[in-house]
Amino acid sequence: MRTTGDDNVEFELSGDRAAILETADRFARKELAPLFSRMDAEEWWPEDVMRKIGAAGLIGVAVENSLGGAGLDFFCQGLVIQAIARHNSSVGLSYATHENLFVNNLYRNGTPAQQEKYLPHCIRGEMIGALGMTEPGAGSDAIGSMATVARREGDHYILDGRKLFITNGPIADVMIIYAKTAKELGAKGVSAFLVEKGFPGFSVAQTLSKMGNRGSPTGELVFERCRVPVENLLGQENKGIAIMMSGLDLERAIVGAHTLGIAERALELAVEYAKSRVQFGKPIASFQMVQGMLADMYVAVESMRRMVYYTLARCNGMREGEGGRGEIHKLTAATVLLCGRSLMEVCDNALQIHGGMGYMWEMEVNRLYRAAKIFEIGAGTNEIRRLIIAGELLS
Ligand SMILES: Cc1cc2nc3c(=O)[nH]c(=O)nc-3n(C[C@H](O)[C@H](O)[C@H](O)COP(=O)(O)OP(=O)(O)OC[C@H]3O[C@@H](n4cnc5c(N)ncnc54)[C@H](O)[C@@H]3O)c2cc1C
Structure with a gap:
């Protein structure tokens, strides 16, 4: 049974979709691939990179032209992320957070005034966005254990709490932050806020050092009587759960596109290495056990591609209130x-095909191996994904 989506499921891309993937790939190969090694080695975020992506017209992919966006669709947003991830997974993680978790979320849920205030700057890459849901005590149980609270005082909300593992947190200009506005209502007492880095009471407690995607800054954020004007409430008070759950479904589709880009690149690197590395007087590609690994990789990559493209198409045009339950929730998980x-x-x-060279920190394949693990943890762990699927199957 289908509840959403378009019928334009293309497994072989054509037209606009093929063009956007090609354009984004060309940009990422030229501008982002050369940065990847240093970003990983030095945990370096190149300050102008988001502006460059914006100048290339690759932010606000699904946002209407009048707000500065490209006026395309969610499927195309996924294709841009796939292309960027092929060449620089660190930029991919920060970009996907900015583009999907912030820009797309604000576009779907913000008032015209909120959109006009932030979206054009974000789409030009002049402002960077983030999203704060996870806390030191609230990971998989993000809602039940959420301790960050917001209280209304006159024309402001006062936020108190901490957010952990926030992608772009240390470099973000503006963030969507979830907090409890009515603790006694549980999941029905959560609200979303647009918090600027300059608001009094906001600070970055630390930038975290990671095993992979090390160029994408991740941080811990602190809110101590942080003053947020009432006009920065995103959606309605106590209705943040719908924003969060539909956003998570879309995020999972986007994470799929990110993994596809990395997997394509890993296969490309493995084929190149297998053809060039000689042992026993022959390229290792001539050994059937190496061929077996390449064949397994191909099967995995093509399965991912079909699933990701199908899901992006199903998510296209997801309407307000959809998501967070039903078919789309199960499919994205x-x-x-x-x-x-x-x-x-x-x-x-x-990495195995690269032998000892693959184990070397500075090798690209090593960087991809280290980058990969987060995609079994972020946007809900593998265990939570299986709970969602089983829950829907049994409902
Ligand atoms: C690099 C990075 C970037 C991130 N970016 C962001 C971001 O931008 N914004 C944001 O809000 N969050 C972000 N996160 C947080 C991420 O979403 C969480 O790490 C994730 O949801 C898991 O939460 P946790 O780490 O607290 O693990 P826990 O919830 O503590 O889980 C620990 C283990 O217990 C298992 N477990 C927990 N509950 C159950 C259960 N009911 N049944 C079975 N197993 C269970 C988990 O699957 C896991 O294996 C990021 C995390 C990382 C590492």
């Missing part, structure tokens, strides 16, 4: 579960 696991398998095989 299944997509990210399949993609996370498949990416681990692909990167493991790719």
Whole structure:
């Protein structure tokens, strides 16, 4: 049974979709690939990179032209992320957070005034966005254990709490932050806020050092009597759960696209290495066990591609109130579960084909291997994804 989506499921891309993937790939190969090694080695975020992506017209992919967007659709947003992830997974993580978790979320849920205030700057890459849901004590149980609270005082909300593992947190200009406005109502007492980095009471407690995607800054954020004007409430008070749950479904489809890009690149690297590395007087590609690994990688990549494109198409035009339950909730969880696991398998095989060289920190395949693990953890862990799927099957 289908509840949403378009019928334009293309497994072989054509027209606008093929063009946007090609355009984004060309840009990422030229502008982003050369940055990847240093970003990983030095945990470096190149300050002008989001502006460059904006100048290339690759932010606000699904946002209407009048707000500065490209006026395309969610499927195309996924294709841009796939292309960027092929060449620089760190930029991919920060870009996907900015483009999907912030820009797309604000476009779907913001008032015209909120959109006009932030979207044009974000789409030009002059402002960077983030989203804060996770807390030190609230990971998989993000809603039940959420301790960040917001109280109305006159024409402001006062936020108190902490957010952990926030992608772009240390570099963000504006963030969507979830907080409880009515603790006694549980999930029905959560609201979303647009918080600027300059609001009094906001600070970045620390930038975290990671095993992979090290160029994408991740941080812990603190809110101490942080004053947020009432006009920065996103959606209605106590209705943040709908924003969160539909946003998570879309995020899972987007994470799938990210993993596909990395997996494609890992396969490409493995084929190149297998053809060029000689042992026993022959390229290692001539050994059937190496061929077997390449074949397994191909099967994984093509399975991911079909699942990701199908799911992006199903998410296209997802209406307000949809998501967070039903078919789309199950499908997006299944997509990210399949993609996370498949990416681990692909990167493991790719590294194995590189032998000892693959174990070297500075090798690109090593960077991809280290980048891959987050996709079994973020946007709901593998276990949570399986709980969602089983829950829907049994409902
Ligand atoms: C690099 C990085 C970037 C991130 N970016 C963001 C971001 O931008 N914004 C944001 O809000 N969050 C972000 N996160 C947080 C991420 O979404 C969480 O890490 C994730 O949801 C898991 O929460 P946790 O780490 O607290 O793990 P826990 O919830 O503590 O889980 C630990 C283990 O217990 C298992 N587990 C927990 N509950 C159950 C259960 N009911 N049944 C079975 N197993 C269970 C989990 O699957 C996991 O294996 C990021 C995390 C990382 C590492």
